Amino acid sequence: MKWEENVRRVTPYTPGEQPKKANMIKLNTNENPYPPAPGVALAAAAMDVEKFRLYPEFPEQTDLAAALAAHYHIGTDQLFIGVGSDDVLSMAFLTFFHSDRPVFFPDITYSFYDVWADVYRIPYEKKALDADFQIRPEDYRQPNGGVVFPNPNAPTGVRMPLEQVEEIVAANQDVVVIVDEAYIDFGGTSALPLIDKYDNLLVVQTFSKSRNMAGMRIGYACGQPKLIQYLNDVKYSVNSYTMNTAALELGAAAVRDEAYFTSCCQKIMDTRAVAQERLSALGFVFPESATNFIFASHKTVPAREIFERLKEYDIYVRWWNKARIDNYLRITIGTDEQMEALYRALGKILR
């Protein structure tokens, strides 16, 4: 059709499968296997639906903003809240990556980055991870239009020490550096305290993994007020009311329960330590994980085959048919019971 010449064509991001099967074990999208904090259920039960008649409050004026600001010891003017970190990251790409120079990010990383860059027509250049899947800070010293990387990286699970994160931020003070900390609560060191020192640093986090609320769609970015203001200008030029009233209220209840948050993260780290031993014993190799997943390759059996065979046991993990990573499985850390079922199935498959 003639009109197709004027279509903005994109190849969309492909999320992990969301099969609807009773009793299946879902270890493919890094969701948290534990329920949200108990206060979330209480707040949901007490929610006054009459409020839904009105437009939501501005995120920065909500209890959620107040709770996050208190938790991270920052001002609400240093906080931007969005519909999951995908929304936050997408707005940040649109706002801060507006140069003729390429934006830099790793070759093996969150596969949404090149999708946003394509949809917004942002030039980019991928920087190869080294053979151990480490980001090499020296690669980020050439002139560029911005930098973005997750720390820890996904889907590798590899953590970068904070000194190296700072090295990249410090070497790129003429552009904005976005650090995507979706997995930081599982043992990494956040760059958040560095926002006071660097006006070009934006730290992005999410409720989807460590706060057990992927379905509520809450994410946020922290940076100096000027960065946040620019982000809000773009956001309010696209859609002012993206956060819904329920998410704003329930998110606040989740943040207030620090003890539950800490204990869930610890449980996942404990299960991960066992998983590293058990998977090694089954013949898998993987980089040390600082996340709620393990990126594992088997010494003899191809990843694709294991991925397909696991589905026969109703166990879903993630596999990508992509260069350099097509012999790896990304296995989300589930409950201890789910992981035992995984080891049992793997024991049969690999026999």
Ligand SMILES: *Cc1c(COP(=O)(O)O)cnc(C)c1O
């Ligand atoms: C899961 C994830 C996100 C996005 O999560 P939301 O559910 O949109 O908050 C962003 N970056 C990375 C690296 C992720 O793994």
